[in-house]
Amino acid sequence: MEYAAAKSSICRQCGRSFSPFAPKPGLKLRTKEEAPAPESPSFLGRFEDFWKRQRSAIIECFECKRKQQVSGAATSTICPACSTHIDLRDYKITSGFSRSIRTRGDVHLTSKGDLASSSIVCRSALIEGRLRGNLHCDDTATINFSGKIPGRISARHVIVERKAHIHCFRRIRAGSIEIKGTMSGEILAQTIVTVHKKGSLEGDVTARAITVEKGGMFSGQLVIGQVSITQGELLEDQEPAVISIPESHFPETARRPLPAT
Numbered sequence: 001m002e003y004a005a006a007k008s009s010i011c012r013q014c015g016r017s018f019s020p021f022a023p024k025p026g027l028k029l030r031t032k033e034e035a036p037a038p039e040s041p042s043f044l045g046r047f048e049d050f051w052k053r054q055r056s057a058i059i060e061c062f063e064c065k066r067k068q069q070v071s072g073a074a075t076s077t078i079c080p081a082c083s084t085h086i087d088l089r090d091y092k093i094t095s096g097f098s099r100s101i102r103t104r105g106d107v108h109l110t111s112k113g114d115l116a117s118s119s120i121v122c123r124s125a126l127i128e129g130r131l132r133g134n135l136h137c138d139d140t141a142t143i144n145f146s147g148k149i150p151g152r153i154s155a156r157h158v159i160v161e162r163k164a165h166i167h168c169f170r171r172i173r174a175g176s177i178e179i180k181g182t183m184s185g186e187i188l189a190q191t192i193v194t195v196h197k198k199g200s201l202e203g204d205v206t207a208r209a210i211t212v213e214k215g216g217m218f219s220g221q222l223v224i225g226q227v228s229i230t231q232g233e234l235l236e237d238q239e240p241a242v243i244s245i246p247e248s249h250f251p252e253t254a255r256r257p258l259p260a261t
């Protein structure tokens with residue numbers, strides 16, 4: 001039995017209470033396995049082919065976007081088309097860190113980490129520590145943190161974990177985003193924003209759709225529209241002028257919690 005008092009603390013930012021969390025050892029980076037190259041040799045036996053698929057990935061050049069297959073054990077490669085060096089390593093950040101990272105591997109910002117780099121580009125990231133820099137994930141950014149996030153996040157998919165309680169100072173740009181915990185901040189999503197049961201989102205949202213599950217909470221201005229953001233734009237500083245709906249279709253305000261759908 002735990003004391004109820006030990007289960008919550010007060011957020012210095014918004015005054016609301018939240019449950020502080022012990023790091024969840026089971027939480028893993030969620031990454032999507034890349035499909036093998038279609039031209040993979042067919043003379044290999046089925047087993048070998050399967051084994052190879054487990055261990056290799058298709059990665060794209062940072063510069064010319066050419067795809068190539070790399071072994072799961074490789075730590076770097078050279079683009080066969082433009083000779084750009086491609087880092088494939090995973091990074092675990094456990095203290096102050098301010099160098100730039102550009103990798104096709106993953107980044108784990110641990111609870112003691114403090115990431116101030118002006119540019120982090122990676123496949124997936126698990127954010128459990130302070131993020132002050134700019135982070136872009138080609139795949140998924142999982143946020144399992146409580147506090148202010150002054151940094152900039154963009155990703156194909158963003159997950160705000162159940163025990164996370166975050167205040168984002170900069171607009172999050174994502175393909176899609178799932179909120180299981182508490183978040184305040186602005187969101188620009190290409191497809192859907194999902195506020196799960198017990199999730200809470202406060203802030204303005206631009207997306208193609210939003211789903212607020214029963215027991216979830218959303219308050220803020222909602223703009224339903226087509227957002228087209230390319231990965232290049234995701235990293236740029238300025239706001240993209242890409243919302244392709246006329247101004248008159250805009251304020252569909254919802255300053256009250258939306259009904260569950």
Ligand SMILES: [Zn+2]
Binds near residue numbers: 012014016165
């Ligand atoms: Zn708060």
Ligand SMILES: [Zn+2]
Binds near residue numbers: 062
């Ligand atoms: Zn290249």
